[in-house]
Amino acid sequence: xxxxxxxxxxxxxxxxxxxxxVFIVGCGTCATLCQTGGEEQxxxxxxxxxxxxxxxxxxxxxxxxxxxxxxxxPHLGMIESADAILALCCGAGAQAISELTGKIVIPGLDTLFxxxxxxxxxxxxxxxxxxxCIIYETGGxxxxxxxxxxxxxGPCGGMANGKCxxxxxxxxxAWVLIYRRLKELGMTQRFMEIRAVRDRSRRAEPQELRFx
Amino acid sequence: MKExxxxxxxxxxxxxxxxxxxxxxxxxxxxDEIVRAANILKNHVVACNVTDNPxxxxxxxxxxxxxxxxxxxxxxxxxxxxxRDRNRLALISDLLGASALGIRNVLVISGDHIAGGDNxxxxxxxxxxxxxxxxMVRGMxxxxxxxxxxxxxxxxxxxxxxxxxxxxxxxxVEVCKVERKxxxxxxxxxxxxxxxxxxxxxxLKDLNLSVPVLIGIFPCKSHRIAEFIVSKIPxxxxxxxxIDRLRSAECQGNATESRKRIDEVNVDYFSNLIKELRExxxxxxxxxxxxxxxxxxxxxxDVVLG
Numbered sequence: 128x129x130x131x132x133x134x135x136x137x138x139x140x141x142x143x144x145x146x147x148x149v150f151i152v153g154c155g156t157c158a159t160l161c162q163t164g165g166e167e168q169x170x171x172x173x174x175x176x177x178x179x180x181x182x183x184x185x186x187x188x189x190x191x192x193x194x195x196x197x198x199x200x201p202h203l204g205m206i207e208s209a210d211a212i213l214a215l216c217c218g219a220g221a222q223a224i225s226e227l228t229g230k231i232v233i234p235g236l237d238t239l240f241x242x243x244x245x246x247x248x249x250x251x252x253x254x255x256x257x258x259x260c261i262i263y264e265t266g267g268x269x270x271x272x273x274x275x276x277x278x279x280x281g282p283c284g285g286m287a288n289g290k291c292x293x294x295x296x297x298x299x300x301a302w303v304l305i306y307r308r309l310k311e312l313g314m315t316q317r318f319m320e321i322r323a324v325r326d327r328s329r330r331a332e333p334q335e336l337r338f339x
Numbered sequence: 340m341k342e343x344x345x346x347x348x349x350x351x352x353x354x355x356x357x358x359x360x361x362x363x364x365x366x367x368x369x370x371d372e373i374v375r376a377a378n379i380l381k382n383h384v385v386a387c388n389v390t391d392n393p394x395x396x397x398x399x400x401x402x403x404x405x406x407x408x409x410x411x412x413x414x415x416x417x418x419x420x421x422x423r424d425r426n427r428l429a430l431i432s433d434l435l436g437a438s439a440l441g442i443r444n445v446l447v448i449s450g451d452h453i454a455g456g457d458n459x460x461x462x463x464x465x466x467x468x469x470x471x472x473x474x475m476v477r478g479m480x481x482x483x484x485x486x487x488x489x490x491x492x493x494x495x496x497x498x499x500x501x502x503x504x505x506x507x508x509x510x511x512v513e514v515c516k517v518e519r520k521x522x523x524x525x526x527x528x529x530x531x532x533x534x535x536x537x538x539x540x541x542x543l544k545d546l547n548l549s550v551p552v553l554i555g556i557f558p559c560k561s562h563r564i565a566e567f568i569v570s571k572i573p574x575x576x577x578x579x580x581x582i583d584r585l586r587s588a589e590c591q592g593n594a595t596e597s598r599k600r601i602d603e604v605n606v607d608y609f610s611n612l613i614k615e616l617r618e619x620x621x622x623x624x625x626x627x628x629x630x631x632x633x634x635x636x637x638x639x640x641d642v643v644l645g
Contacts, residue, residue, distance in 0.1 A: 275452055276423070276463060280470035280519060283449035284531060287574035288508050293452040296573055306512045319515055321523055324427070324471045324486060 128243075129157040129217045130250045131164065131236040136175060142233045143211065149176055149233075150202070150209035152224055153185035154216035162247055163236050164215030172213060172235060181205050189220035195227055206230065240272075258329050264317050266308030273301035279322040281305075341526075344496040345443035346415050347386040351527060351551045356617065357624035358640045359417060359529065359553060360633070361388040362408065364399035366457075373404050374411045376633050381414040383637035388446060388529070388626070391419040395456025402433055406440045417500065417529075418442050423450030426466040427475070431485050434476065438495045446500040446529060447472040470516075470523045473499050477524035500527040503552070505542030506535075506574040514545045521550055529626045532557035532568075534577045536612045543620040551623030554616060558605035558627065558635045562586040581608055605635050610642040617643075 143149055151169050158164025166185055173180040182205035186198040199206060206212065212230045214221035217238040225232040240252035255272040261279075262269050271277045275285075275293035281302030285292030289303045309318045343349040350357045360383075362376045373389075380387050389408065391401035405416035418437055425433065437445060447469045453461050467475065467486075475486045476499040483491050501520040507513035517528065532555040533539045539554045546552070559565040562585035565577045581604075588600035616622040625643075627636050 275454075276449060276465045276468075278449065278465060278468040280468045280516070282507075282512060282516060283469070284502055284504050285449070285452060286504075286507060286512075287572060290573070291452075293454050302516075303509060303512055306509075306515070315515075319519060321470055321474070321519055324467055324475070327466060 128160060128241070128250075129219070130239045130242040130252070131158050131161050131217050132239055133163050133168070133215075133236055134234065139172075139213065139233065139235050140175070143176065143179070143213070146210045147179055148181045148209045149179050149211050149213050150181055150206050150230075151176075151183040151213045151215065151235075152189060152199075152220075153183070154189050154220055155185045155187040158216045158220075158236060159185070160244065160247070161250070168215055172215065176213075181209055186216075186220075189214070189216045190223050192223055192227060195220075195223055199227070257325075258334070259325065261322070264320070264322065265305045266312060266314065266317075268301060268305045268308060270301050270305060273304070275301075278302070279325070343498075345386070345498055347417065347444050348498045348526065350385045351623055355385075355624075356622075356644070357386075357553065358384045358627060358636070358643075359386050359388060359624065360384045360627045360629055360636050361390060362404070363390045363393060363630065364401065364404040366396065366398050368399070370404070370407050370411070373399075373408055376629075377408045377412040377414045379633040380636055381412050383640045384414075384627075385624075386415040386417050386444060388417045388419055391421045391448070391450070392424060392456075393451065395423070395451045395453045395458075395461075397456075397458055402437055402440075402442070405437070405442050409441060415444070416442060417444040417446050419446045419448055420472070421448045421450030422465055422467050422469060422472055423453065423463055426464050427486050430467065430472065430475070431479070434479060434495065434497060435491065438497050439493075443496060444498045444500065445476070446502065447476075448502055469501060470520050473501060473520055473523040473525045481524075498526045499524070500529055501525040502531065503528045503542065503546070504531040504574070505533050505538045505554070506531055506572075506576070508574055510542065510545060514542070518547055521547075526550055527623075528552045530555045532575065532628055533612075534565075534575065534581060536615050538576070539612075539616055539622070540620055543616075543622065548621060552621070553624040553626040554622050555626040555628060556609050556612065558609055558629070558632060558639065559585060560601065560632045561589060584608070602635060602638060606638050606642055609639050613639070613643045 151172050153164040153169035169183050173183050188194045213233045213235050214224050215235045221232050221234050241254040242250040243253045257271050282300050286300040290296040291298050291300045360380050362373050389401045389405040401419050405418040453463045479495040503517040562582045565582045569577050584604045588604045591600045
């Protein structure tokens with residue numbers, strides 16, 4: 128899931144500025160689960176903007192242009208008359224809204240990471256979308272995201288008592304977790320292997336996937 | 340045995356028990372302090388490390404400082420290079436520069452995390468990790484090519500070392516990691532500082548040695564410094580006995596006498612630690628961190644080497 132957090136209200140209001148007609152779009156998927164862009168948060172934002180809120184909708188998946196088109200179509204008149212759209216969804220959704228409507232979009236959320244949900248309010252980053260998954264080699268634990276330095280051949284010298292120096296030895300060192308997991312799985316040899324330098328070129332430009 | 344390009348590596352391959360020390364360039368445009376420190380150290384150590392933005396603080400370049408130390412004092416350097424602040428292009432570029440300037444030893448470090456540094460908003464790089472850096476140096480030195488196989492004009496004459504941590508817990512993970520770096524082609528190991536001789540012995544026993552290991556020590560100028568280490572780096576244990584001896588030395592006489600007593604405590608404590616390591620392990624030498632306490636290096640080395 129894409130984990131988002133709400134921007135402080137004053138930041139949103141500052142971006143709205145003196146605009147008189149704002150249309151609010153929420154997200155029925157990730158941001159709903161994060162409680163940042165569901166029905167309730169969209170309603171709260173409408174109350175905050177009062178008469179300046181001219182309409183609102185929670186789109187099932189605003190990052191999907193097809194669904195966005197479908198869910199916005201009943202509101203096209205309002206959207207046309209709005210002088211900004213407040214997007215309570217991730218950056219991908221907010222940009223899709225901007226692209227589709229041609230309106231200035233004000234992001235109401237900050238997009239944080241691809242994460243795992245323990246429960247509402249407890250989200251953990253688990254994937255950096257690096258495009259080259261190696262968790263088979265690392266006991267199902269991703270070092271790119273869970274090692275504070277993203278090392279492929281850890282641990283580094285900042286490990287103490289199984290903890291990581293980043294953040295003051297509070298979190299587990301990912302490479303100690305990896306070692307223990309591989310050992311449990313009888314795959315210690317994998318730990319000993321030297322993992323090669325990565326090709327970072329694909330991260331150097333916006334990625335596109337076209338297979339049809 | 341590969342050709343030794345440096346005095347440091349020649350001493351190690353000749354089986355000499357060697358001392359190295361460390362100089363930390365600060366956030367400055369002046370060379371006085373590093374040259375002063377190098378002049379104190381040069382008669383007692385075979386080479387000195389020059390740190391590269393330790394604790395993620397942006398300081399005078401380790402490459403520039405290494406060159407100036409060698410040029411001004413004749414003391415050979417081990418230029419530390421971290422993989423935190425540079426991508427592969429910058430690393431290759433600095434390695435070419437180092438070799439061209441007559442620097443013959445580099446020590447790769449991951450680099451302390453940026454969060455604890457003096458520009459915590461910086462982007463950490465880690466394009467390569469220290470193991471991959473070692474592989475890259477091997478390609479440059481042994482094959483004359485950069486990481487992507489592009490040919491290099493001229494020989495790259497560098498030895499590459501890595502760090503190990505005898506205090507690490509769990510130690511088996513650390514040992515596996517260090518062995519991995521040796522397999523990648525590291526030629527020497529310098530360790531994190533050790534106060535407890537048993538930790539160094541256990542590390543050396545567990546490690547499948549094929550390269551020289553220099554055990555790190557850190558003579559402390561005061562008991563407060565020792566306590567600071569304990570509080571900041573959880574895995575390093577400093578025996579209470581050592582801290583107590585420092586504390587008691589600090590109380591003796593005026594400032595000059597007290598400094599003399601502190602020196603005596605350090606010389607006694609560390610020369611015994613080193614003697615024991617020499618007698619019971621395959622330690623190749625000692626790396627002495629000083630942080631402004633350069634005067635102690637010669638005193639310890641003289642006692643150990645007789």
